[in-house]
Amino acid sequence: MEHLRRYRFLWRFLRPIARPWLQRKFNYDAEVCTEEGPFLVLCNHNTDWDPLLLACAFPDYMSFVASEHIFRWGFAGKLIIALMAPIARLKGKTAGDTAMTMLRRLRRGVSVAMFAEGNRSFNGLTNEILPATGKLARSSGAKLVTYRLDGAYFTSPRWSGGLRRGKMTGRVVRVYPPEALKAMSAEEINAAIRRDLFVDAYAVQREVMVPFRGKNLAEHLETVLCRCPRCGAIGTLKSEGDMLRCACGFSVRYTEYGFLEGADAPFDNITDWDKAQTEQLIALADAAGDGTIFSDDGMDLKEVFPDTHTDAPIGSGSMTLYADRLECCGQVFPLAELGGFSLVRAQTVDLSCSGRFFEITSPQVRCTRKYMTVIDHLKRNL
Secondary structure (H helix, E strand, C coil), rough: CCCCCHHHHHHHHHHHHHHHHHHHCCCCCEECCCCCCCEEEEECCCCCHHHHHHCCCCCCCCCEEHHHHHCCCCCHHHHHHHHCCCCEECCCCCCCCHHHHHHHHHHHHEEEEEECCCCCCCCEEEECCCCCHHHHHHCCCCCCCEEECCCCHHHHHHHHCCEEECCCCEEEEEEEEEEEEECCCEEEEEEHHHHHHCCCCHHHHHHHHHHHCCCCCCHHHHCCCCCCCCCCCEEECCCCCCCEECCEEEEEECCCCCCEEEECCCCHHHHHHHHHHHHHHHHHHCCCCCCEEEEEEEEEEEEEEEECCCCEEEEEEEEECCCCEECCCCCCEHHHEEEEEEEEECEEEEEEECCCCEECCCCCCCCCHHHHHHHHHHHCCC
């Protein structure tokens, strides 16, 4: 790894400056890890600020595993690369290259941090961790540190365009010595990581009831809640201020405590509503047969070249999902050949198909997550 001395110097110089600012901005209390590295750090993931929040807890430099799209951010991406030397991970691509880079850095004495879910939570529940995580931790020969962030989901809901100020904490959950990891199977390690990092944001909030104050609290909530409980239409829910409404007259209010209130609210929380909606979307897909499941206009498609961190536009048009394929902007992606389909942001999709990589974006605020929900279901049945 080139310029390691520079990265360590920058970390030790910038961290004391950034830490107090982040603590004030997020009302954030971070437990500092006193373990000596190198170690593999695994953390749950809920905000775009998580790498900086995690860095508050570790005095020495760590390499972060970061989504590949960051490397295509122009000046901001170049600045991140220059300051932190992240390890690129393209969602939808096999993680072999990423894992090898992680292992090489650990063996050079550099600690590595990764957000084990690979995706921020939409509904307040910690996502499943990446399946190969336990095997990677076991073969690294390094300590494993699990670190959990609490309060992050309500501070920066994945569906929201803004931050709210409430209360956040970061805690070391457990440190696993290499000898303990060697005595465990990969599946046992995965199970331990899930236990350490799992957060049910609403269960915690019911106990602590911390207000998370901000502007336009319901803004973009329709990117996760897409089906109106009253009329059953998909894509008709629209947010404004702290309200979510449908043209049929349905409305609910999102409060500063993160709960939903109003006579029309089918649930008082997003977790339960999202669970019911997932079941309804799957039933809709199963009933569609060979017909259209979903379709949205105004999508942009580009091809991504991860080796050079560049991309090229393909075109604009509609995106339509069928039981056996996804069609977008004139391109056909058979589900049987779809290696991955994941959301980088609420309006940005990364997918891989037949060894090629693509990015789909929506200039319009809409729920693209419904495609991911149903594609996961359809692929399980293939």
